[in-house]
Amino acid sequence: GAGVSQSPSNKVTEKGKDVELRCDPISGHTALYWYRQSLGQGLEFLIYFQGNSAPDKSGLPSDRFSAERTGGSVSTLTIQRTQQEDSAVYLCASSLEKVRHRVGGYTFGSGTRLTVV
Amino acid sequence: QQQVKQSPQSLIVQKGGISIINCAYENTAFDYFPWYQQFPGKGPALLIAIRPDVSEKKEGRFTISFNKSAKQFSLHIMDSQPGDSATYFCAASERSGAGSYQLTFGKGTKLSVIP
Numbered sequence: 001g002a003g004v005s006q007s008p009s010n011k012v013t014e015k016g017k018d019v020e021l022r023c024d025p026i027s028g029h030t031a032l033y034w035y036r037q038s039l040g041q042g043l044e045f046l047i048y049f050q051g052n053s054a055p056d057k058s059g060l061p062s063d064r065f066s067a068e069r070t071g072g073s074v075s076t077l078t079i080q081r082t083q084q085e086d087s088a089v090y091l092c093a094s095s096l097e098k099v100r101h102r103v104g105g106y107t108f109g110s111g112t113r114l115t116v117v
Numbered sequence: 118q119q120q121v122k123q124s125p126q127s128l129i130v131q132k133g134g135i136s137i138i139n140c141a142y143e144n145t146a147f148d149y150f151p152w153y154q155q156f157p158g159k160g161p162a163l164l165i166a167i168r169p170d171v172s173e174k175k176e177g178r179f180t181i182s183f184n185k186s187a188k189q190f191s192l193h194i195m196d197s198q199p200g201d202s203a204t205y206f207c208a209a210s211e212r213s214g215a216g217s218y219q220l221t222f223g224k225g226t227k228l229s230v231i232p
């Protein structure tokens with residue numbers, strides 16, 4: 001596609017429920033990132049996928065968070081047993097291989113606004 | 118530990134004025150410094166970026182000034198326009214253990230340009 005697509009754009013869920021957030025990166029982009037943006041905060045790194053390499057999960061805040069990337073394309077971020085502090089905008093970004101990343105930066109999607117009530 | 122410190126948190130500038138946003142870092146492994154612009158309801162978009170071997174980079178009304186010895190860099194928006202009203206994030210990139218690059222972001226500056 002022309003850009004990074006995320007769905008849903010908004011999600012309201014009850015505390016304790018599981019949610020899945022989807023990211024469809026730009027075709028051909030081998031790197032995919034998930035970030036979390038809380039009100040008044042910067043972008044918090046969550047997880048990174050690069051090609052067939054093992055993902056960098058160093059930013060996941062707890063074991064309730066997990067992500068997968070199937071076939072090197074679409075990625076799903078799953079939050080289990082959601083808590084109110086999980087409420088935030090979850091942003092996905094993709095980029096070409098590392099050289100392109102250094103030159104052009106990431107392309108972000110518009111994000112999924114998650115509200116846990 | 119906040120690796121990239123950004124200030125101010127918010128900024129109000131008169132149309133035609135100069136907007137200045139500052140960032141500072143500690144990690145000397147950072148080797149690429151982009152700025153992102155984010156409008157409400159949208160993801161951040163790359164605005165301009167600089168490498169540490171350059172002291173200044175200008176693209177249109179946007180200029181990055183980089184001071185490697187002080188570990189500081191700033192974004193200047195000349196002739197600020199109401200359409201520039203957005204949140205601006207500075208970022209810094211370093212090579213991660215997997216041979217890729219990861220961005221660390223500042224907390225953002227909300228710029229409002231008033232007519």
